[in-house]
Every structure is written in structure tokens, then in C-alpha cells.
Amino acid sequence: MSQIITSVTKLLGIDLPIVQAGMSWASSDSALPLAVSRAGGLGVVAAGPMRIGDLTRTLDEMADGxxxxxxxxxxxxxxGADEVMDLLVERRPPVLIASQGGPRRYLRRFQDIGTTCLHVVAAPEHARKAVDAGVDGLVVVGAEAGGHPPPALVTTQVLVRAVRKAVPGTPLIASGGVADGYGLAAALALGAGAAQFGTRFLASAESAVHSDYKQAVVDAGVDGTKTVGRGLGLIRAISNDFTDRMIELEESGSDLELRRKAFQGGTLRDAALHGDLKGGKVEAGQSAGLVDDVLPAAEIVDRIVQEYADAVAQLQAVSADT
Structure with missing residues (x-):
């Protein structure tokens, strides 16, 4: 197996600086995370929507697999986040990636059992606070990301550089807009030690979302997603009737409660599990425009590695010519 050694691969003990994003429903079982970890990257179980019994079974499958x-x-x-944390402390996952809250809530418990703790941030000031709290590394999420991009919509290229300057020496994982090995090379050039791939692995054989959802990712262009839900929990999703309705309400200055009702009327669960591509939240990043096929996760990893090598060779050729 190939190796690409960086600060993040050393921290996590992985061969490749390829992190599969934790995506609700898509990786809320063991199939996709196992495939990515076996291929040399970091597979990530998405605990967000999981019941305790399902999560317990999945954690056991990961440990055994x-x-x-x-x-x-x-x-x-x-x-039930506290109950989930109790279970995780008992099961001792190698790595925890936490988001949407402060790291002091969980950090000591997990570091005391040997779990490496990464925290998701979307601004330099949040990065400084997380590092001051003692996290082992950061996942830096930019505007291009699917799911929940930062409300300020600062691009990954700008945000990773800003965070790199704010917390020099801290291992960083760049997330948002990365779908191939060229994006990985760009992330490393910005100062990250790995890239997180969400939308690319959403369209994988092992992803647990509906086949129509995967096809929607493949069919989307680079301008095929919209951000909606301002003031309600911003999301980026593939354009459909749901996003059109939200944009109409937002642009007309509709009452918050009316927007909230419309926002809650479409769910990620309906899109992911039942293939509701019209009224559901078909969450995906702008990198959907770079995804042209559904492949086994291991093949995606192999392709990323080859593309990364091609990108590095091109840069070396440029350097040699100057």
C-alpha cells in the first residue's frame, strides 16, 4: 500500500492523508468507514442520527473489522449526546471528531483513554480556542462543503490558510470542495496535513444512501448546489423543490417561523433513505460537480492517490522548467 506521510497521518497512524467525512445516514453504519480505513485512509462513523443500539453494533463491527x-x-x-459519549468512552474509538460545541465538554475523558481528539472549526478564532483547550488536531470546514458549511461562507482555500496562520504547528484537515487527488495536493500546499472527502464518498458503493441520491450527486454540476436555512442552521444541498422554496422565502424576507416550517418540512432522512429528491434535503458539496461516477470506496482511495501523484509530478515539472 502507498504511503503519504504528513503531520496528520503521523497523528492518526494512517497511511494516507485521506479522511472520509462523517455523513449522516451515508456512513451511519460500518460499511463505508471500514472500506476507507482498510484502504489506508480514515473511515468515520457518523453517530449523529444513530440510536444507541445501532451505534453499539456498528462500533463492535468497526473494532472487529x-x-x-x-x-x-x-x-x-x-x-442524547452524553449517553453517546458514555458509550464511546466504553468502546474507546481510536479517533473522535466532534463538532457543534465546545471541546472542553469531552476532551479530558477521551484523551485519558487514548482517543485522539479532532475538533471541527470554521473560523480562526474558534481554532485558537480549540487548540487552547488541548485538542489534538482540527478539521477546517470551508464554504464549499455539503451538509453544514460555515455561516460566513468563507472558502476552504482562504479559511485553511487563515487557520494555519492562527495555530501554527497544529495538525489540520482541510474540508470542503475536495473530491480528487488534485484537491488533496492543494490542501497540503495550503498547510493542511490531510483532506476530508465527503461528497466523493457519498457517491460510493458502500455509502448507505439511496441509489437515486448517489445519482443526483453524479448528475450535479459545480453550480448545482445551494445554501439555504440562514438563521435556522445553514445547509448546502443539491438544488430541488425544497431549496427553491427556501430561497423564495429568504429572498422575499418571509417571517422566520414560516421559513422554519418550510425548512423542517424537508429532511435529510427522506432524501437519504427513501430517495426523496424533490422535497428532501439532498445535502452535498460543490465538489459534486467533480464526481462523475459511483465507485467502491477502495477504488476511490486508489484513484485519489494516483491523481495526487500526477499533481505533484506536474508541480515538479513546473519547478524544473523555471
Whole structure:
């Protein structure tokens, strides 16, 4: 297996600086995370929508299924987050990726059991606070990301550089707009030690979302997503009847409660599990425009590695010519 050694691969004990994003429903079981970890990256279980029994079974499958490192993503705002943390402390995942809350809530418990703790941030000031609290590394999410991009919509290229300057020496994972090995090379050039791939793995054979959802990702262009839900929890999703309705309400200055009702009327669950591509939240990043096929996760990893090598070779050729 190839190796690309960076600050993040050293921190996490993985061979490749390729992190599969924790995506609700898509990686809320063991299939996709196991495939990515076995291929040399970091597979991530999305605990956000999971019931305790389902999560317990998935954690056991991950532990039994690979000796390679893997992670659990936990949004700290989810109902029952404390119960989930109790379970995770008992099961001792190699890596925890936490978001939507402060790291002091969980950090000591997990570091005391040897779990590496990464925290998701979307601004330099949040990065400084997380590092001051003692996190082991950061996932820096830019505007291009699917799901929940930062409300300020600062691009990944700008945000990673700003965070790199704010917290020099801290291992960073760049997230948002990265779908191939060229994006990985760009992330490393910006100062990150790895890239997080969400939308690319959304369209994988092992992703647990509906086949129509995967096809919607493949069919989307680079301008095929919209951000909606301002003041309600901003999301980026593939354009459909749901996003059109939200944009209409937002642009007309409609009452917050009317917008809230419309926003809650479409769900990610309906899109992911039942293929509701019209009224559901078909969450995906701008990198959907770079995804042309549905492939096994291991093949996606292999392709990223080859593209990364091609990108580095091109840069070296430019350097040699000057």
C-alpha cells in the first residue's frame, strides 16, 4: 500500500492523508468507514442520527473489522449526546471528531483513554480556542462543503490558510470542495496535513444512501448546489423543490417561523433513505460537480492517490522548467 506521510497521518497512524467525512445516514453504519480505513485512509462513523443500539453494533463491527485506525463523528448538539459519549468512552474509538460545541465538554475523558481528539472549526478564532483547550488536531470546514458549511461562507482555500496562520504547528484537515487527488495536493500546499472527502464518498458503493441520491450527486454540476436555512442552521444541498422554496422565502424576507416550517418540512432522512429528491434535503458539496461516477470506496482511495501523484509530478515539472 502507498504511503503519504504528513503531520496528520503521523497523528492518526494512517497511511494516507485521506479522511472520509462523517455523513449522516451515508456512513451511519460500518460499511463505508471500514472500506476507507482498510484502504489506508480514515473511515468515520457518523453517530449523529444513530440510536444507541445501532451505534453499539456498528462500533463492535468497526473494532472487529479492521486493525487500522477509524473514527466516530459526534455532533455535540444531538439529543442524547452524553449517553453517546458514555458509550464511546466504553468502546474507546481510536479517533473522535466532534463538532457543534465546545471541546472542553469531552476532551479530558477521551484523551485519558487514548482517543485522539479532532475538533471541527470554521473560523480562526474558534481554532485558537480549540487548540487552547488541548485538542489534538482540527478539521477546517470551508464554504464549499455539503451538509453544514460555515455561516460566513468563507472558502476552504482562504479559511485553511487563515487557520494555519492562527495555530501554527497544529495538525489540520482541510474540508470542503475536495473530491480528487488534485484537491488533496492543494490542501497540503495550503498547510493542511490531510483532506476530508465527503461528497466523493457519498457517491460510493458502500455509502448507505439511496441509489437515486448517489445519482443526483453524479448528475450535479459545480453550480448545482445551494445554501439555504440562514438563521435556522445553514445547509448546502443539491438544488430541488425544497431549496427553491427556501430561497423564495429568504429572498422575499418571509417571517422566520414560516421559513422554519418550510425548512423542517424537508429532511435529510427522506432524501437519504427513501430517495426523496424533490422535497428532501439532498445535502452535498460543490465538489459534486467533480464526481462523475459511483465507485467502491477502495477504488476511490486508489484513484485519489494516483491523481495526487500526477499533481505533484506536474508541480515538479513546473519547478524544473523555471
Amino acid at each position: 479492521t486493525g487500522a485506525p477509524w473514527a466516530v463523528n459526534l455532533p455535540l448538539y444531538r439529543t
